[in-house]
Amino acid sequence: MGDNDAHLKKFEKELAAGTVSLVLLAVLAAAREPLYGYQIAKRLEQDAGGVLLGKQSALYPVLRNLSAAELLDTFIEPSEAGPPRRYYRITPLGRKVLRQWSEAWNSTRSYVDSILKD
Numbered sequence: 001m002g003d004n005d006a007h008l009k010k011f012e013k014e015l016a017a018g019t020v021s022l023v024l025l026a027v028l029a030a031a032r033e034p035l036y037g038y039q040i041a042k043r044l045e046q047d048a049g050g051v052l053l054g055k056q057s058a059l060y061p062v063l064r065n066l067s068a069a070e071l072l073d074t075f076i077e078p079s080e081a082g083p084p085r086r087y088y089r090i091t092p093l094g095r096k097v098l099r100q101w102s103e104a105w106n107s108t109r110s111y112v113d114s115i116l117k118d
Helices: 003-030 037-048 056-068 092-116
Strands: 072-077 085-090
Touching (some): 003 037, 003 056, 037 056, 056 072, 085 092
Antiparallel strands (some): 072 085
């Protein structure tokens, strides 16, 4: 891997670390029903081609952190095929935080775009 590739990978990793929580909240806010981890990963893969996430397993620590912060509710249900599944649903506080984070994201994106145009 060349130096340019290494720099790009590092930048993408740092960028993803700062946006995964925002994206996860947005996916769950748009869902009509609670989703389990694999469903969330598949939606992200469909919507963004997996740009933000390298591995599905990387989602679970973020989901746990969002749940611990009371931005998500979780519950476990038995599965017909395999182990029980943990489902995630955004809370009212999660929706409020999502609005705030979206505003911050839009401001940041506008600022960065204005600098990059020069």
